[in-house]
Amino acid sequence: MTSPLLRVNPGDIISATAWNGIVDTLNEALLRIQALESGGPGTGLAITQLVPAGPYRIGDTLQILGQNFQFSAGAARVFLNATQVLNLLPGSSDTQLRFVIPNVSGVLEAGTVVDLVVFNQSQSVTRQVVLRPQQNPLQGNISIEWLSVTPATVVPGQPASFFYRITSGTNNLATWALTAMVDTAGNAAAWNSQLRVLDGLGNELSTRQITLSPGQQATVQIQIPNVPAVANGTTFGVTLSADASTITGTSGIRQFVVGTPTPPPDQSISLLADPLASQGALSGNTLTVPGGQNRRLAFTATFTVAGIYTITRSVLGGATGWAINLDDGTIDTIQINPGDLTTGSTARPLSYRVAATATATANAQIQIRIQRQGNTAVYSAVYNTVRA
Structure with missing residues (x-):
């Protein structure tokens, strides 16, 4: 049974993940409604569900559920636009067709609507899917530059925010895990236990992750809500790192001195x-x-x-x-x-x-x-x- 859609409250942020979940649910419902309107579980050719719900990339494995595909008779054929799927995978039958999505020309990274057409010996049925190019392994680099500290003079008992610019130099969209750390000669736990990672507008990144497209930049800040009670002249270092797949980037250890103004980069x-x-x-x-x-x-x-x-x-x-x-x-x-x-x-x-x-x-x-x-x-x- 499909899980019911969750309601939202006034002021809630609707994320891309939540919105895409609504779209996927509606698309699945439309497929089921169209199958019922075509006669339900009768003898006609029908698609009832696509697994997973999409969108898809070239090279993904797709499963079409339905009826009367006539696979056992050798009559089942699948096309994506004008590109025919030449190899149906083991497990395919008269009620399910499994295959690896072949290369389809003209597909863009933003997503291209493609006609998915299934034929049996005498009928055809068409559904539209969103297709993207094949995802290549993540390559390139990520750079992290320190921008500023607010206030310029870090004071015990007061908050301090350290701003960084993260720039993606990778070939694909990637989600980066962010790690913040304070390095100091004494009482490091008092500093690190309270670190918060925020976006450039001051919204906390609770998952400590950020997603960047190739070439995209974003501002991230590390916040110490309450600088520990240490003497003026105490030196501490701040580091921000980002990891995705096999790629790691770091700002390196940036040194600051409590009670001393910090020159800008x-x-x-x-x-x-x-x-x-x-x-x-x-x-x-x-x-x-x-x-x-x-x-x-x-x-x-x-x-x-x-x-x-x-x-x-x-x-x-x-x-x-x-x-x-x-x-x-x-x-x-x-x-x-x-x-x-x-x-x-x-x-x-x-x-x-x-x-x-x-x-x-x-x-x-x-x-x-x-x-x-x-x-x-x-x-x-x-x-x-x-x-x-």
Whole structure:
């Protein structure tokens, strides 16, 4: 028996999941009504249900339930638009047809309405389904940039919110599990036990998840409702990480000092990792280096303000056996002249060699910091490293 639809209260947020549940229920009801109107459980060809309810992707397995498909007589045929399903799966019968959805031309990621047509020897019946392209394995990366802290001076006994920009660089829509952590020398539990993860508008993300399309950006904030009673000058670090499938991204450990104003990040700079130039060692936000060897880590840095920029490299978190060195053609000082910015920005390639000894810490984080001379703001990016 189908579960009844749940009612909502005034002010409730109607999510995509809830709405799609209503649509799926209505579509199933329409199929059943149409089957009854065509004569019910008689001798005519009928589709009574599609399992699952959809929408579908090319490559999904679909089961059509109904009657008089004439499968045992070899007369059952299935088409999606003009594409015929050539192989019906074991378990198919006169009352159910199972198959893998074949490649159908013209299908878009947003969803394309396709005619699903079932034939027997003398009849046909048509239903419309929403079809999307085949979902390829998730590839690419996720970047997390620290934006600001409110208030700029963290004070004991008061709330503090740390804002981050998350940018998807993947090939598919993905739901990211968010992990927030405070690292401090003492009483870390008092900090971490009260952490909240919110969206950019201040709504709590109770599941600590966010869904992003390829190239989409979102603002996320980590909130400490009540900064523990510690002395001014106490240093603590905040990290935000995002995970989906095999891809992990991290903001790295951003250090703050209680009672001391925090300078903002330099948002005139951006840094984009280049997996191709990194020769396959970089997957998502993680660089894999065999013990006793080194691997290239390549970037494209984009600048929008003229000046002289100093780049520093470091290994974070006390990891041992790791080093990040300059690759050929990369220097630690870059000069951007006004004439370089005729289009508003200019890009520079950066390349480093990340080395791990045979006994290096299994996991580490490396940080790239870029600062324009005379500017207090600093751009930083953090990447995970794994010793293979």
